[in-house]
Amino acid sequence: MGRLDEFFKSLGEKRRKRSELDVLEEIEGLIGIGEIEQAVELVGEIEGESNRFLALRMILRSIMERLTELKRSEGEADTGFENMRETVKTLIPLVNSLINPRYRAILLGDLAVLFYHLNDELNGDIALRTAINLAKESADIIRDILMGLVNAGLLRKAGYAMKMVREPEKLDVVLVHLAEMFYRAGDVQRAKLIIEHISNPFHRAMALYYLAEVEGERNREGALKILDAAFKIADKVEDPDARFELMLKLYDLKYALLGKALTLEDILSRREAPPQ
Structure with a gap:
């Protein structure tokens, strides 16, 4: 009977086991009242990759918000x-327990920003380096990591990440889109700084085209x-084919700005300098 008792007991435990949605909701509730440490302890109950990623992302964002608050309160800052x-x-x-490289890259990018804000440059660099290595096949993840650093004011570390x-x-390709985004938002200085890091003249000229x-x-x-x-960079x-394609786009935009139509003769001539 002893084994049967254990068997039925285990069945009862399985029935009582909470769903991961319940755990996520409790984590969200704990975060809402500032109990971040307790929220972290509950992450271990989540086995699903996507749910664990979601829980960790919520926790990381709440920690960043808490850090922002601590910076405003001088008395609690050091201990906090x-x-x-x-x-x-x-x-x-917990982050490294995830198998999905995209999930790990995103979270490690967030961790890097947190460590830098906590003046822990060593762990920040390790997290950032690992994140970039994991995201090597995903341009969108690289963009998000760089955006996180730039938005946090960590421009030097963003440059460090670019080199990796x-x-x-x-x-x-990522930097072209970032430059356009910042310029469109009115952040001309950051847009210019990003363009300086674009190594390929084709992509650098395209970045200027979008600007x-x-x-x-x-x-x-100004345009x-x-x-x-x-045009100078396009030279x-x-x-030759890439240069022609690029020149065509530049001419087309310049003629549009001047209120003129780009003619077939202009296209076929492959002129190397902008029209006057």
Whole structure:
């Protein structure tokens, strides 16, 4: 009867086991009242990859909000930072328990930002390096990691992350979109800084093309100046077909800004300098 008792007892335990949705809801509730440490303890009850990722993402964001609050309160800052640093460290094995490389890359990128804000540069660099390595096949994840660093004001670390991307072509594509996004938001300085890190002249000229498009909606003369810079960079594109494609786009935009139509003769001439 002893074994039967154990069997039925185990069945009862399985029935009483909470669903992962219930655990997620409790984690969310604990975060809402500031009990982050208790929320972290509950993550171990979640086995599903996507649910564990969601729980950890909620916790990481709540920690960032808490850090922002601590920076505003001078008296609690030192003690609070130390406690928060220890809490963040306990998240490392939980993040690394995820098999999905995309999930791990995103969370490690968030962890890196937290460590940098906690003045733990060593762990921040380790987390960032690992995140970039895991995201090597995913340009969208690389973009999100860089965005997290830039939005946190960690421009030097964003530059550090860019150097770690092994495929310059993939990084350039990401940077083009980032530059356009910041320029469209009115952050001209960051947009220019990002363009400086674009290594391929084709992508750098395309970044300026997108900036000129945005600028053309409000300042035609400013847009034309940006285009002039794009033409100079386009001259450095070695591949003739890529250069022709690029020049065609630049000419098309410049003619549109000037209120003129791009003719077939202009297209076929493959001129290397912008029209006057």
